[in-house]
Amino acid sequence: MNAALEKYLSTVDKCLKPLPTSERVDIVKEIKSSILEMESEDLSTEQILERLGKPKELARAYLGDLLTKEKGFSWKRIMIICAFYSVVGFSGLVVIPCLGIIAPTFLVCGAVTPLLGVVKLVDFLLHLNLPFVDHIGFQFGAVSAGPVSTFFLSILTGVILFALGYGAWKLLLLYCKKVSRTKSDLSI
CATH class of the missing domain: 1.10.8 (Helicase, Ruva Protein; domain 3)
Structure with a gap:
């Protein structure tokens, strides 16, 4: 041949x-x-x-x-299909909306928080007395963080929030891919 x-x-x-x-x-x-x-x-x-x-x-x-050559009617097959769509439907009601809201919110907050820390520090260093900048800061009980410590804490908080948002986004993608892969493996 x-x-x-x-x-x-x-x-x-x-x-x-x-x-x-x-x-x-x-x-x-x-x-x-x-x-x-x-x-x-x-x-x-x-x-x-x-x-x-x-x-x-x-x-x-x-x-x-x-x-x-359809295999015909099978109760087992119908039960597997119903179970799959029930689990995906109920978990999708919670997982997709939560992660869909949490991910972009944390990503945006992770980007904005360090910027606000920079605004607070620049206002302090240049004595600009910008309105509403007094409300930017960190407070631990009765103790309020100063402008320099607010700057560093805002960077740390921004990194943490951005990492949480990125993780939530990856979880959302993983969930969608896993559901899609499971559905195709069912050979419905």
Whole structure:
């Protein structure tokens, strides 16, 4: 068997990926035996490829046969589908909105907090007496942090908030990818 026919078989095999490995191997063996049979009849490679047709169409024909051989009604399958959508539905009611709100809020606050610390420090150093800057700061009980310590605390707080926002965003993406992967693994 020459390289063109081997390439044809590998293309058919790639197109049959949705099938289980054992079925895919059986189909490729069947096509290979047909090719060998045609070679024994002294057909050229071009004639063999012409008879078989395009590899994607041949694979689609096998996949179509698989789809028409529906396994039928199964209570177990219905229960798995219901359980999956119930869990995803109820968890999605909580997880997606919470992380969808928390992530951007923490990211924005993580960026704004150090800027406010800089404004407080610049106001203090240049004696600008900007309105409302007196309200920027950190207070621990009865003790209020000064402008310099407010600057450093705001940077620390900004980094923490930004890290929390980034983590929440990654969790949201991970949740969505996991749900999508699980749904595709169910082969509904």
